[in-house]
Amino acid sequence: MNFFKTFKHDTWVKPYIKQYKGLLVLVLILGFLTVFSATALMFTAGYTIDKAATHPFNILLIYVPIVLTRAFGIGRPVFKYAERLRSHNWVLKITSDLRTRLYKTLETDASFFTERHKTGDIMGLLSEDINHLQDLYLRTVFPTVIAYIVALVASIAMGVFNPSFGFFVLLLCFVEIVLVPLISVSIESARRERQKALKSDLYTKLTDNILGVDDWVISGRQDDFKKLSASTIQELDASKNKSKAFRRYRDFVLQLIFALIMIVMLIFTNIHMTANQEMANYTAAVVLAALQLSDTFVPVSQGFEEWPQYRDSIKRLNTVQPVDQNLPEQVELAPSDFQQLELTNVNFEYATDSPILIKDFSQTIKRGKKIALLGPSGIGKTTILQLILGDLVPQQGSINVNDLDVQQIQEKRETIFSVLNQNPFLFNTSVINNVRLGNENKSDEEVKKALERVGLKDLLESLPEKYNTSVGENGSRFSGGEQERIALARILLQDAPVVLLDEPTVGLDPITENDLLETFFDVLKDKTIIWVTHHLQGVNHVDHVVFVNEQGIEMQGDPAELYQNNKHFKELYEMDAGLE
Amino acid sequence: MIDKRLFRLPGTKKLLLMLAGLTILQAFVILFQGKYLADALVNSWKMKPLQTIIYPMTLFAVAFVVRHLLNLINTKIVQHYSSTMSEEIRSQLLDKVYNSGPQMISERGTGNLVTASLDGIDLVENYFKLIFTKMMNMSIIPPVLLIYIYFQNIASGITLTIIVPLIILFMIILGLAAQSKADEQYDQYTILSNHFLDALRGLPTLKMLGLSKRYVKNIYTVSDEYRRRTMNTLRIAILSTFAIDWLTTLGIAILAVFLGFGLINGAFPLFPALVTLILAPEYFLPLRDFSNDYHATLDGKNALTNIFSILERKDTEDTDKLDKLTWNENSDFEINDLQFNYDDEDKTADASLDIDHLKLSGYQNVGVIGKSGSGKSTLIRVIGGFLTPEKDSDIKINGQQIPHFTQKNWQKELTFLPQAPYLFAGTLAENIAFYRPEASLDQVKDAADKAGLTDFIETLKDGYETKIGEGGRGISGGQQQRIMIARAFLDDDRHILIFDEPTAHLDIETEYALKKPMEELFKNHLVLFATHRLHWIKEMDYVVVMDDGMIVEQGTPDQLRAHQGAYSDLIKNMRGDTL
Structure with missing residues (x-):
């Protein structure tokens, strides 16, 4: 029975x-x-x-x-x-x-x-x-x-x-x-x-x-x-x-x-x-x-x-069963020692019968460099970020932080990587508590300072409960752009050398988007940034642009140079900016 | 307690009469059940042989069975009534959604409507049961039994009479105490009870922040805190049930003692005492039944109130004021002094409208731009007839005065392409043919081809028969927009296209690829295109700039560019720094 x-x-x-x-x-x-x-x-x-x-x-x-x-x-x-x-x-x-x-x-x-x-x-x-x-x-x-x-x-x-x-x-x-x-x-x-x-x-x-x-x-x-x-x-x-x-x-x-x-x-x-x-x-x-x-x-x-x-x-x-993570022996890497992130011939598929999602992807990102990753939806841009984080393991190729496999630094991963995505998750508690999650040892003053840097000081101080205002369920008390800023303040406290941005501005109107991108690249200017984006707004802030499509990397290079030398990029850019 | 609107529903009065009749019968059967049981027990007590109790015992059993039979009929009638009524209400709700849905959704939100029409109606059924069966039982059965008990033994009758107001008093006092205690804790309480889900949903974030392992302790602590608080509230909340229980059982105990003393003194024989004792629990039963799920069924009342408030909304009237229309190059429409106000502006993202003048004609391609919240969407939704403007707005189509754009003959000319297209549960072909369900597969294929969908469809195993929408295959944003475009190509009898930021979510290359089919579609159509993607302006021959619900500038792109006004400012802000 x-x-x-x-x-x-x-x-x-x-x-x-x-x-x-x-x-x-x-x-x-x-x-x-x-x-x-x-x-x-x-x-x-x-x-x-x-x-x-x-x-x-x-x-x-x-x-x-x-x-x-x-x-x-x-x-x-x-x-x-x-x-x-x-x-x-x-x-x-x-x-x-x-x-x-x-x-x-x-x-x-x-x-x-x-x-x-x-x-x-x-x-x-x-x-x-x-x-x-x-x-x-x-x-x-x-x-x-x-x-x-x-x-x-x-x-x-x-x-x-x-x-x-x-x-x-x-x-x-x-x-x-x-x-x-x-x-x-x-x-x-x-x-x-x-x-x-x-x-x-x-x-x-x-x-x-x-x-x-x-x-x-x-x-x-x-x-x-x-x-x-x-x-x-x-x-x-x-x-x-x-x-x-x-x-x-x-x-x-x-x-x-x-x-x-x-x-x-x-x-x-x-x-x-x-x-x-x-x-x-x-x-x-x-x-x-x-x-x-x-x-x-x-x-x-x-x-x-x-x-x-x-x-x-x-x-x-x-x-629901626990998964054995099978991590190799963990090595501690001091955030200040981070030098470069290197992806070599990475191939990835979710299952053996599904099509290969990432084909032969290579990229070297030196400390302090900023790259933008573009491509149609479903092409695996977010997957690349998950591979970099070590949440997913490539079937072939390697992903190294300095000379260490990324799997070797999983235990203290948060000291190297921080992530900001499209709908940053805010816990149903006060703004200040949400931001402090980035680093629980920081004082109220430091948390407020971070909120000031992301441009929320005036807004928060105008509210009756100021920094203790609750963000509501899923952050609903604040607009999309404001939620991104709160999450950004959290990342500032986390202070990891590499920041992964996963389409943080999709769905925002261009003016909000513009302001937000200005803030991102201003407060994160010392960080290494890997930025997945769906269009070219703000691309002037990065050192390197990579376009991926089903075949692999479609085009890449310094955005200013591409604009001069690559016709397709120029067309896309002009369309995006609405230039004549 | 009872919503008076309930009596206006058809069949309610008849139902009440029938139930009243049944309940009175039931009350008497309960009485007989008690009487014959007492008869049988008295005979046993007198040590009379089995034959003497067969007659009362059989009658007791018959009464017992009839009682539950009546109960069965009662339940059946009420269930039948509530399911017919629920379907009636559901059907009316759907009509309402169809007739004033778009405006209602912008005011009430979709979730609310789905809940009202699905979960709400189930709650209402319980509510019917409470007010019809349980209230009827409570108001008929105890009085009938009480009268009989008075005839048997006056002292018992008085005791039972006194207890009822006491019960009600306690219920009210304790109910209020529990309520205020619950209210006090409510905010904290919901946060605590949702904390676990919050933590599960936020688990990836916690992992990114390196907190996920340490947070385990927090889960337990908060859950335990929730337990502690729940227990605190519960302790008071179930006090009212405790009080009823306590008063009724104590009532029976006191009764037994009274009767005992009366019997010892020889004031009356065994029968009246026994029958009173047997009927006492029956006397309290309807009251306990009623109070047991009183609070639970109040949800049903709220659901019903919510549904009534939706049903009582006025439909948009005069939707057939416009003569038959075929939009062509010589057609025009004109708006003067149009106002539209949202009921609750805090809840809507867009501004209320105040339009001085707008005249569009023929196959113009019109761009509507402005920063977010400037009223772009509201304007095109008013023109699409989804929102109804204030009464004294002056609107003319081909010179004919109409009260608003919610005209059947106007909407027959429209195709609407929203920011997030809605795909229906069904096949790809059905979705493409949504405006023209009778279209042949060849026509569908032709439209799909024009929209550039053919390559995509060829990669699908089931081709045009692929199930999409809810539970179907995940379709990317770009393909969704192409399906909408195919829909527009298929129904080329519609000459007006309204776009609401159709490419806002798309990546730049997908948008680039969409441009060609869309330009093709623009031909021989009046196009209204709300967007903040600037490159579309090149395809437009007229631009409307919105700010704070008003048109701040309008004209051809060249005119606007030449003039350093709102248009130029907006473009500068949107574009930011360039390479």
């Missing part, structure tokens, strides 16, 4: 159940006590009344059940409260461990981001998966296990009086909380799967409707616009209605079985507990207590039904 298959090689659920065993047992005990108190409340209440109805001479005779009734009356909410708190605490504790582990695992795998990150928001999915595991415990595991314990205890208690009745009740409980839930999950599993697929299809279509609305309006195809999602909606609705109908009838069946349990209880008490009045005083107690159990039994099926969703999350998390 796929349930066991899912857990066979699982390392994301099982180990953690063992880890906080003590707390887990506590949660289950509290859960059991909650149900126990609820039933015991009705039990003692029923007994109190039955006993009182016999008009005992001494009021003290019903004193004990009265006290117990009150105790259980308070016990139920108290245990429930404690159980909810403890279970959340337990789950959140595990969450902290799972998060740490997921982060650690992903941290070892740099290529994860370059290859797999492209396929949608994998990070969002993984972090959602961990939340799903929380629900797995809270909504499925705990209620089910507690229901099982309760059913066992109840059947055994009956069995003590009469083994065959006990067995019969156990059988009914088995149908109620094992058989029906299993049937339910096996029927609903496929349907849920289908609904998930339909829902994502519908999402695509509605996005097409909304993001493409300009085109729809102009095309005048209003009918097609509405028809686009109609069939998916219909199918999804039909499937959902089936699920709902199934759930309705299943819950009804569960109640029928429960009605049977109640009848068994009534007959049992009538037959076995009417030998004398003292025993008969317990009849109402037993029946009323049993009546409380439906709240515990009926939700088990609902919890089972959610299993397919959890299964997907568990599967996905188990695909």
Whole structure:
């Protein structure tokens, strides 16, 4: 069965159940006590009344059940409260461990981001998966296990009086909380799967409707616009209605079985507990207590039904495995000793069956030199930067920093290289904290100085919270150009001799772009710069331009010389600048 | 609590009547269930034989089954209602998106609309369940049971009556306390809860900064801090559930004690006491059900309010004021005193418009330039009919006065090429033929050829049948623009081309390669071209310079160059230092 298959090689659920065993047992005990108190409340209440109805001479005779009734009356909410708190605490504790582990695992795998990150928001999915595991415990595991314990205890208690009745009740409980839930999950599993697929299809279509609305309006195809999602909606609705109908009838069946349990209880008490009045005083107690159990039994099926969703999350998390980086022995290179970066006949392909992306690429970059790298998108410009950083390893050729292979300096790589890319990532915290990430040992004054150099002083000081202004989610509080500047300040603090710029100005308007490039090349004038760009704005700042295309290097040289001697470059340049 | 607009939805009143009927029935069945169970138990207590309890026991079982049967019917009716209603709402939402989508998107953002039409509607279904089933149960079942209990035992009736206002009072007090505690922590809370995702997304950056290994500790600390805070809030938040539980169980316990003393004193026989005890939990049940997911279902209410506010937006009216139009070399349009204001200017990147005069005619190629946020996009989106200007704007097409450009006959003449073209989920051929779905494959191929797509398509295994768009093959920016250009070539009945910075994201060589097919396309078309790429001005025979929502200069490129004005300043700023 796929349930066991899912857990066979699982390392994301099982180990953690063992880890906080003590707390887990506590949660289950509290859960059991909650149900126990609820039933015991009705039990003692029923007994109190039955006993009182016999008009005992001494009021003290019903004193004990009265006290117990009150105790259980308070016990139920108290245990429930404690159980909810403890279970959340337990789950959140595990969450902290799972998060740490997921982060650690992903941290070892740099290529994860370059290859797999492209396929949608994998990070969002993984972090959602961990939340799903929380629900797995809270909504499925705990209620089910507690229901099982309760059913066992109840059947055994009956069995003590009469083994065959006990067995019969156990059988009914088995149908109620094992058989029906299993049937339910096996029927609903496929349907849920289908609904998930339909829902994502519908999402695509509605996005097409909304993001493409300009085109729809102009095309005048209003009918097609509405028809686009109609069939998916219909199918999804039909499937959902089936699920709902199934759930309705299943819950009804569960109640029928429960009605049977109640009848068994009534007959049992009538037959076995009417030998004398003292025993008969317990009849109402037993029946009323049993009546409380439906709240515990009926939700088990609902919890089972959610299993397919959890299964997907568990599967996905188990695909995330740590990667052995296999680095050669690490050598320390002082930033001040950096002399040159040399790429020799570098060839690179992502996989053996994909086309060779980088062909025979060579380039020597001396300390302090600035080069620009141009070429159409998809040609592998960013890949070259990743090769230089050592995140990717070429199949052939070498990449050396001074006389060291770049793989030999990975441990302290941040002292040699810094990177600024198209959408620099800003953490959702204050500006000053974001910049300080560049070098955590710098004082507030030094951080502010860096922000002044990148031209943000006036803007930040005009804000109410000044340097402590939060950048918002993904830096959204600031414009694209301002985000680049914040990231640039971070790099200034990092103070590495080589700066890799990966299209930092794409999508900015020319005036902003111009200002930003002026700032870049002004504050980074002592650095070695490798700048990937999509057009020629600001190319006057560099010593060397390299154009790459599918065949390899198309043309390269000093931009001023190229302008004089190369017709194609001249055309491109004039077009870019809008010169006549 | 209840949105009054709900009652205006068709079928709501009928549904409420049906539910009321069913719920009253249910209340009585619950009553019978309790009564016959008590009968059976009294007989057992009296140690009467099994035969004496068979009759009440059977009736109890029947009542029990009927009760759940009624519940089933109730659920079915509500589910049927909510799914029909959801589809109705979804369909209206789509109409709304079509009729005033472009303007709405610029105000509300796309995410909001997708969420409203998909996730929002699911939430609404839960909301229906809360207000229809649970509220109905709460207002009918307890009173019916209470009346019966009063008849059986007045003291019990009084006890149960007193507890309810207490519960409500506690719910309100504790609910408010939890709310204010949650509000207090909310900002910090969201930051903490999103911290992990933030860290995962920022992992490459942390790696670049050499911090990724050390940051592990931070992940744990923050996550644990989140746990601590969650527990603190939870402690108070679930207090209201605790209070209801506590009051109801305590209520039952007190009741039992009362009844016990009454029985000892011989004030009444066993039956009324037992039936009261059995019915007491049923009396509290609807209240507990309601309060349990009260907060969760409030999301549904918010979603519904959001959807209603979208549906209540006014559609653009008078979209058929313009006579049938075929734009040719003699056509013209004229704008005088046009104003357009964004509702919330902080949220939009572009400026509101205030245009004195603009007259364009025939197959002019018109460049619209200006720095970012100067109103270029707004101007061409108003002309494209995506945004509706203020009422007293003076607009004429071929001399005919129209209220705005959102005219069916005007938009039939347009092709719009945005900065980030939108590719639909579908095949390449379907995307090219989007304006003319009936076009033959040969026509599509011909258009693709003119747009310079043939080489690219030949490299694809499935050629024109290649799936693109969402989940399809990744298409580079340059090829996306070519697909748009092919679309325009295919539908040559449209004589007006509107471009919104089509090459802003492209690398210089791709842009260079695109220039030829685009120049070809410009012929025999009125072209409106918003751009900040200066070389396109050479292809234009009229230039409009925008600043702060106004036209600050307009004329032929030669006229503007000769005049040292806004045009010359702008060019100088954009170009920067040259080689």
